[in-house]
Amino acid sequence: MLLKGKNAVITGCLQGIGKATLETFSNNGSNVWACALAPTDEFETFCQQLAIKNNVWIKPIYFDLLDQEQIKAALKQIASDKMPIHALVNIAGMTKDAIFHMIPMYQMKMIFEVNFFSQMYITQFVTKIMIRQKFGSVINISSISALDGSYGQLSYSASKAALIGATRTLSAELAEKGIRVNALAPGVIATDMNKIVPENIISEHIKKMSIKRLGRPDEVSKAILFLASDLSAYVTGQVIRIDGGIK
Amino acid sequence: MTTTEKYNLVFCETFEIEESKLAGLKYQSVLLWDSIGHMSLIASLEDSFDIMMETDDIIDLSSYEKGKEILTKNYEVEF
Numbered sequence: 001m002l003l004k005g006k007n008a009v010i011t012g013c014l015q016g017i018g019k020a021t022l023e024t025f026s027n028n029g030s031n032v033w034a035c036a037l038a039p040t041d042e043f044e045t046f047c048q049q050l051a052i053k054n055n056v057w058i059k060p061i062y063f064d065l066l067d068q069e070q071i072k073a074a075l076k077q078i079a080s081d082k083m084p085i086h087a088l089v090n091i092a093g094m095t096k097d098a099i100f101h102m103i104p105m106y107q108m109k110m111i112f113e114v115n116f117f118s119q120m121y122i123t124q125f126v127t128k129i130m131i132r133q134k135f136g137s138v139i140n141i142s143s144i145s146a147l148d149g150s151y152g153q154l155s156y157s158a159s160k161a162a163l164i165g166a167t168r169t170l171s172a173e174l175a176e177k178g179i180r181v182n183a184l185a186p187g188v189i190a191t192d193m194n195k196i197v198p199e200n201i202i203s204e205h206i207k208k209m210s211i212k213r214l215g216r217p218d219e220v221s222k223a224i225l226f227l228a229s230d231l232s233a234y235v236t237g238q239v240i241r242i243d244g245g246i247k
Numbered sequence: 248m249t250t251t252e253k254y255n256l257v258f259c260e261t262f263e264i265e266e267s268k269l270a271g272l273k274y275q276s277v278l279l280w281d282s283i284g285h286m287s288l289i290a291s292l293e294d295s296f297d298i299m300m301e302t303d304d305i306i307d308l309s310s311y312e313k314g315k316e317i318l319t320k321n322y323e324v325e326f
Contacts, residue, residue, distance in 0.1 A: 075299075128289060128290055128293065131287060132290035176283065
């Protein structure tokens with residue numbers, strides 16, 4: 001129970017790493033504002049059952065990361081609960097793969113809006129609360145494509161690289177306020193986002209890994225748990241690869 | 248406590264200064280009102296007045312007087 005009695009804001013909870021993180025945090029005693037794009041019966045039921053199982057509260061919060069007014073309304077909803085926020089996990093993201101000269105500028109801006117600017121907007125808001133509390137942990141989910149590059153993923157990798165820059169700078173600015181800021185760079189994880197990647201490309205990725213398989217969302221969520229918990233009390237400004245040892 | 252007293256208290260506590268020094272106080276005119284101190288001020292104002300300040304207002308809040316103006320104009324705080 002690494003997060004017993006703590007409260008976390010997690011974005012992108014509908015599926016993949018976000019959903020796994022919601023589950024891992026809840027299993028470790030954390031209450032969660034579970035942010036997602038739109039409600040589904042399955043997600044609502046998942047949250048309810050998880051909350052009952054772990055004797056925590058989980059509040060689904062819905063907003064579109066492309067709509068700043070929706071984000072603001074959601075953040076006001078979280079603030080109105082007047083509870084401390086121990087962790088913010090920025091997971092929500094999107095990709096639209098295309099080689100560089102085939103990327104329309106509007107699309108590149110949209111990906112940056114979702115993967116970077118909206119995350120910064122949320123972070124600005126939540127860290128104001130954390131500054132007041134004088135504690136908190138922010139975890140940004142970047143990607144190995146931000147560190148290594150990835151063919152056909154310029155918008156995605158560049159936006160995720162921006163998150164790394166923000167992580168390092170924010171960690172320096174917020175450390176004296178008791179706030180730690182770190183990033184994770186997952187490799188190829190078995191999520192819906194990667195289901196569209198052709199089999200042969202997945203196989204090529206696996207060949208480069210020391211651990212010869214795709215990562216699981218729950219394996220990433222455990223690294224997020226570490227960064228949110230006091231186990232990582234002296235860790236800030238770091239980017240941790242969780243990629244099965246890609247070379 | 249009046250609104251002005253509450254407002255002054257935020258400044259005095261955040262920047263550890265006497266109330267008599269508040270008039271004309273500007274960003275970076277005292278040691279503790281640096282960029283980090285500014286965020287502490289904002290956090291404390293938000294807490295005291297139960298508001299959520301917009302980024303543009305946070306940037307514009309460059310003096311003791313300007314803060315009053317912003318709170319009055321944009322957050323319905325009456326002094």
